[in-house]
Amino acid sequence: MRPLPFLAADRAAAAPAEAAPVRQRVRFLAIGILAVLLLLAARATQLAFSGDPLAGPRGGAIAAAARADVVDRNGVLLATSVRAFALTATPSLVWNAEETALALKRLFPELERSATVRRLSDSSRRLVFLRRALSPAEREQVLALGLAGIGFEAEDRRVYPQGVLAAHALGFTDVDLNPLAGIERGLEAEIRAAGQAGRAVRLSLDVRMQYALETELDRAARAAGASGGAAILLDGRSGEVFALASWPRFDPNAAGQASAAQMRDRVAGDVHELGSTIKPFTLAAALQEEVTATGELFDLSRPFDIDGNPIEDHEPISGLVGLRDILAHSSNIGAARLALRLGGARQRSYFERLGLTAPARLQVGRNQAPIAPAARGRRDVAGLGFGYGLAATPAALARAYTVFANQGARVEPTMLLRAPGDAIERTPVFSPEITRQVLAYLRFAVTDGTGRAAEIPGLAVAGKTGTAEQWGADAYEEGRNFSSFAGIFPAADPRYVIVLALDETGAGEAGGAVAAPAVARTLRRIAPMLGLRVEPRAEE
Amino acid sequence: MDKAQLKRALHIAAAILVVVLAIGLYKAKTDAARTETHVRQLQTQIGETEAELRGLRAAIAAQESPGRIEAMSEEQLDLAVGGQSSALPESAIGETLPSPRRAQRP
Numbered sequence: 001m002r003p004l005p006f007l008a009a010d011r012a013a014a015a016p017a018e019a020a021p022v023r024q025r026v027r028f029l030a031i032g033i034l035a036v037l038l039l040l041a042a043r044a045t046q047l048a049f050s051g052d053p054l055a056g057p058r059g060g061a062i063a064a065a066a067r068a069d070v071v072d073r074n075g076v077l078l079a080t081s082v083r084a085f086a087l088t089a090t091p092s093l094v095w096n097a098e099e100t101a102l103a104l105k106r107l108f109p110e111l112e113r114s115a116t117v118r119r120l121s122d123s124s125r126r127l128v129f130l131r132r133a134l135s136p137a138e139r140e141q142v143l144a145l146g147l148a149g150i151g152f153e154a155e156d157r158r159v160y161p162q163g164v165l166a167a168h169a170l171g172f173t174d175v176d177l178n179p180l181a182g183i184e185r186g187l188e189a190e191i192r193a194a195g196q197a198g199r200a201v202r203l204s205l206d207v208r209m210q211y212a213l214e215t216e217l218d219r220a221a222r223a224a225g226a227s228g229g230a231a232i233l234l235d236g237r238s239g240e241v242f243a244l245a246s247w248p249r250f251d252p253n254a255a256g257q258a259s260a261a262q263m264r265d266r267v268a269g270d271v272h273e274l275g276s277t278i279k280p281f282t283l284a285a286a287l288q289e290e291v292t293a294t295g296e297l298f299d300l301s302r303p304f305d306i307d308g309n310p311i312e313d314h315e316p317i318s319g320l321v322g323l324r325d326i327l328a329h330s331s332n333i334g335a336a337r338l339a340l341r342l343g344g345a346r347q348r349s350y351f352e353r354l355g356l357t358a359p360a361r362l363q364v365g366r367n368q369a370p371i372a373p374a375a376r377g378r379r380d381v382a383g384l385g386f387g388y389g390l391a392a393t394p395a396a397l398a399r400a401y402t403v404f405a406n407q408g409a410r411v412e413p414t415m416l417l418r419a420p421g422d423a424i425e426r427t428p429v430f431s432p433e434i435t436r437q438v439l440a441y442l443r444f445a446v447t448d449g450t451g452r453a454a455e456i457p458g459l460a461v462a463g464k465t466g467t468a469e470q471w472g473a474d475a476y477e478e479g480r481n482f483s484s485f486a487g488i489f490p491a492a493d494p495r496y497v498i499v500l501a502l503d504e505t506g507a508g509e510a511g512g513a514v515a516a517p518a519v520a521r522t523l524r525r526i527a528p529m530l531g532l533r534v535e536p537r538a539e540e
Numbered sequence: 541m542d543k544a545q546l547k548r549a550l551h552i553a554a555a556i557l558v559v560v561l562a563i564g565l566y567k568a569k570t571d572a573a574r575t576e577t578h579v580r581q582l583q584t585q586i587g588e589t590e591a592e593l594r595g596l597r598a599a600i601a602a603q604e605s606p607g608r609i610e611a612m613s614e615e616q617l618d619l620a621v622g623g624q625s626s627a628l629p630e631s632a633i634g635e636t637l638p639s640p641r642r643a644q645r646p
Contacts, residue, residue, distance in 0.1 A: 211610075212606075
């Protein structure tokens with residue numbers, strides 16, 4: 001149909017005036033759409049080239065372990081964190097607080113019923129914690145009760161799979177994983193950093209040696225009626241501690257049930273006057289300072305009087321004897337004479353270089369500082385010469401004995417496994433010649449002296465016994481000894497250091513009678529682990 | 541096709557493109573959210589499995605502790621501690637064991 005002529009003429013006349021704003025609007029719309037399209041295209045391009053949006057860190061990522069696993073030098077697990085649960089309650093949802101508390105007490109007798117009822121009835125709180133560190137099995141038991149308002153919060157719990165083994169070395173944490181003792185405390189920063197990095201902290205300990213040392217220390221301490229015991233075995237050249245034991249023992253998985261005496265680390269945390277295990281250093285210092293010579297003979301048959309204070313030997317030595325016999329027979333008179341020749345200042349200097357006046361630096365949380373007052377007279381200097389007047393830890397003594405494995409230089413013990421090629425700091429104390437000479441005397445002390453019980457055919461142990469009377473109310477008590485043995489082996493190629501000490505042993509229970517045999521039993525078990533051969537026992 | 545029709549066709553195409561883009565964006569977002577949920581589920585699952593593994597490793601370590609192994613070897617194999625040290629010394633091996641036989645010629 002064709003348009004009427006007058007209408008077509010009207011439209012033609014009106015078109016330019018009406019079409020202009022419409023065209024304008026269409027143009028704006030088109031520009032708007034184009035702008036939106038451009039924006040979308042730009043965003044799409046940005047998304048296309050900005051990488052995977054899911055690859056970045058996100059809120060729901062796997063939570064890294066708060067504390068890393070701790071393993072021994074062979075990778076055996078010593079400490080780890082496992083999933084545990086906190087028992088919680090929402091008071092507003094609990095139907096019957098009395099019955100709920102009773103049901104929970106049947107499972108967990110330590111929950112006090114009245115306190116639990118009070119907490120379950122406290123509707124002012126949204127959530128209350130009733131018990132921490134539930135195992136998955138305990139959680140299942142609670143779930144089986146079907147109690148309304150009772151729930152769980154997942155948390156980590158620190159466990160020590162080896163139980164009592166290496167408990168004092170490892171230490172423990174509280175329920176919030178805060179470190180309280182041992183390497184958990186001493187290596188806190190490393191354990192946390194390793195946990196974030198997802199790797200384990202590797203110690204220098206060896207659980208097999210640790211077990212042998214702990215078993216023999218336990219046996220010796222019980223047999224001697226000791227109140228405590230300490231033992232440490234280390235590689236004297238690298239300073240790596242293979243085993244570190246204290247007695248009595250405790251289970252770090254139930255540290256709350258252990259007594260303070262059980263939890264006490266006696267290797268780095270307890271100081272004692274060390275007694276005759278100090279004598280080799282007196283002798284070495286005297287030789288080093290040339291106040292005596294190898295061929296000198298001493299008459300030790302009579303008590304040695306110092307300003308009215310007589311010094312005597314436990315078993316008098318008749319005739320003239322040399323330096324070797326002073327060590328072999330553990331002569332107080334001989335050591336006192338040498339100490340007086342050395343003098344207080346030089347004696348102190350050697351003790352300082354041996355590390356006997358400073359705490360050990362083992363990473364076990366607490367290293368007790370020695371009690372090492374300066375000598376005030378001849379009597380003090382003489383006493384220090386045979387191990388009285390200076391109280392140090394067995395760890396510090398073991399550190400001093402590393403001089404025999406390093407040609408006269410001291411090495412700092414460590415609980416961490418050293419990497420091959422790690423720089424080892426050595427503090428020179430004695431010359432290699434003097435060290436070799438004293439080592440030969442220490443070997444003689446085991447083959448023919450007070451340390452005979454430590455002799456193991458084939459292994460060539462060198463060492464020194466120590467028996468120090470302990471200070472009572474106002475005097476030293478004969479019936480309360482600190483009995484010890486400090487050894488180095490094998491003497492032909494000295495490398496390993498062992499110190500074993502028993503606290504509060506009775507009269508007559510000298511280091512040679514109670515500590516030396518325990519060292520021999522321990523080394524018989526440990527030697528094959530170190531690649532050392534021992535001959536069979538004569539009686540077997 | 542005249543100019544007006546071409547414009548209209550372009551407008552329609554642009555409108556369709558906008559709708560397609562909007563739907564595509566919605567789908568991409570939905571897929572991303574779904575994938576993220578899945579990733580979170582997997583992460584939770586991995587966390588749970590790792591926790592279980594840590595528990596299992598602890599159980600294995602407890603089972604393999606030296607004290608337990610020693611007790612088992614004594615109980616089941618009659619191998620007491622110190623058995624190594626009661627082995628024959630090298631010097632006694634020749635006296636105790638028969639000397640090796642010389643191979644006979646055919």
